[in-house]
Amino acid sequence: MTNFNTLAADRYTTKKYDPTKKLSDALVNELKDILHLSPSSINSQPWRFTFISDPELKNELSACSFHNDEKVRDASHIVVFSVIDNIELFEKQISDNLPEGAIAYYNKNIKPGTEAEIKAWMAHQVYLALGFFLSACAAKQVDSTPMEGIDTAAYDRILNMKDYKTLFAVALGYRHADDSNQPSVKGKSRIDRDKIIFSR
Numbered sequence: 001m002t003n004f005n006t007l008a009a010d011r012y013t014t015k016k017y018d019p020t021k022k023l024s025d026a027l028v029n030e031l032k033d034i035l036h037l038s039p040s041s042i043n044s045q046p047w048r049f050t051f052i053s054d055p056e057l058k059n060e061l062s063a064c065s066f067h068n069d070e071k072v073r074d075a076s077h078i079v080v081f082s083v084i085d086n087i088e089l090f091e092k093q094i095s096d097n098l099p100e101g102a103i104a105y106y107n108k109n110i111k112p113g114t115e116a117e118i119k120a121w122m123a124h125q126v127y128l129a130l131g132f133f134l135s136a137c138a139a140k141q142v143d144s145t146p147m148e149g150i151d152t153a154a155y156d157r158i159l160n161m162k163d164y165k166t167l168f169a170v171a172l173g174y175r176h177a178d179d180s181n182q183p184s185v186k187g188k189s190r191i192d193r194d195k196i197i198f199s200r
């Protein structure tokens, strides 16, 4: 298995996909298994992940994806990350699935918050799944693009989301040979390590 530091240095946000290259069904299934195992606070899992490979549906979403339109069109798959938008439904889900201690934690620490605070807490869990997923893609040598730059309300309409809301999407596939964002062409850009990472 490749060293994680190498994976971190080599993964990048793909800006141009080769439309002729598709992920195998077996690989997609492995990525689904990994997302299913994403960690979340109290194991709350307030999410839904929708894998899209149908070209017509991808084209429809592409038209609502602003500057990401070509990525959505040309990538092999799009994964839409959604969060539960119905707190009552979420509370039923945790009471059906989680141990008493986890429910008690939610009731004491999260539930007293405002609706906006509870929903922000749930969205944090979905973003955590994004980080987990991007690392998994790197480990599987799948190129990826996290995309907040999409019309999430249009995605909800097209995908007929009920009780869930799109937060962002991830394009998956294989880079076009001409992708100018790949690390071999454009080096990684980060704020200096010693300005953001401290030991005490």
Ligand SMILES: Cc1cc2nc3c(=O)[nH]c(=O)nc-3n(C[C@H](O)[C@H](O)[C@H](O)COP(=O)(O)O)c2cc1C
Binding pocket: 011, 012, 013, 014, 015, 068, 145, 146, 147, 148, 149, 150, 168, 188
């Ligand atoms: C939550 C999130 C949303 C992002 N949205 C977009 C996007 O809409 N389009 C895009 O091309 N890149 C998007 N990016 C990619 C970032 O710009 C990229 O991760 C950052 O510049 C670091 O570059 P690297 O991923 O190539 O290392 C997003 C990244 C994250 C984590």
